[in-house]
Amino acid sequence: MRVMTRTSPVWLVLMLLGVTPVLAQESLHITPLTYNNHVVVSFELNDAYNDAVREAIASGLRTTFTYTLELRTPGWVDRTVGTTVVATTDQYDNLTRRHTLTRTVDGRVEDVLVTEDDAVVKTWLTKWSRVPVADIATLDPSRDYYVRVTTRSRPLGGSLLGLTKTTTGQVKFTFIP
Numbered sequence: 001m002r003v004m005t006r007t008s009p010v011w012l013v014l015m016l017l018g019v020t021p022v023l024a025q026e027s028l029h030i031t032p033l034t035y036n037n038h039v040v041v042s043f044e045l046n047d048a049y050n051d052a053v054r055e056a057i058a059s060g061l062r063t064t065f066t067y068t069l070e071l072r073t074p075g076w077v078d079r080t081v082g083t084t085v086v087a088t089t090d091q092y093d094n095l096t097r098r099h100t101l102t103r104t105v106d107g108r109v110e111d112v113l114v115t116e117d118d119a120v121v122k123t124w125l126t127k128w129s130r131v132p133v134a135d136i137a138t139l140d141p142s143r144d145y146y147v148r149v150t151t152r153s154r155p156l157g158g159s160l161l162g163l164t165k166t167t168t169g170q171v172k173f174t175f176i177p
Helices: 009-017 051-058 118-126
Strands: 029-036 036-045 063-073 079-093 097-103 107-117 127-135 144-153 164-175
Touching: 009 164, 029 144, 029 164, 036 063, 036 118, 036 164, 051 063, 051 118, 063 127, 079 118, 097 118, 097 144, 107 118, 118 127, 127 164
Parallel strands: none
Antiparallel strands: 029 036, 036 127, 063 079, 063 144, 079 097, 079 127, 097 107, 144 164
């Protein structure tokens, strides 16, 4: 007796391209709060600094973690109140065995650090504190809001085409002045 299985053409194409579905392997912890008349967001992407990232960095590939932070109001059509894009880039020099870490906020270089410490590299790539997203003057009192953080890492992708790996998380809160 012959048994035939049917495979979806879409799944077959994804398998041929080497695309694997992104499972929630990383945990993204997001903490919004008000500070200095701004809504600021602190976040940490756990488990993202894995063996594949370390191998890419050790090979000398420029590795970048980009985070898009959005403050939004829920509704029939969600309204974006504020957006900030932050990124950390690691360029490892194999000769000196030093990491040059660069942090940018909305395209502007905010900080540069040269280090040999792997723990510092991990912290710089995966953890940010008090990133301003919006001015509290633009918020309505006692209204519900949420912060969505979308992460992308390069050059690490789940495909042979070099597509980026993306993780998204969000947290809701109510603004009370």
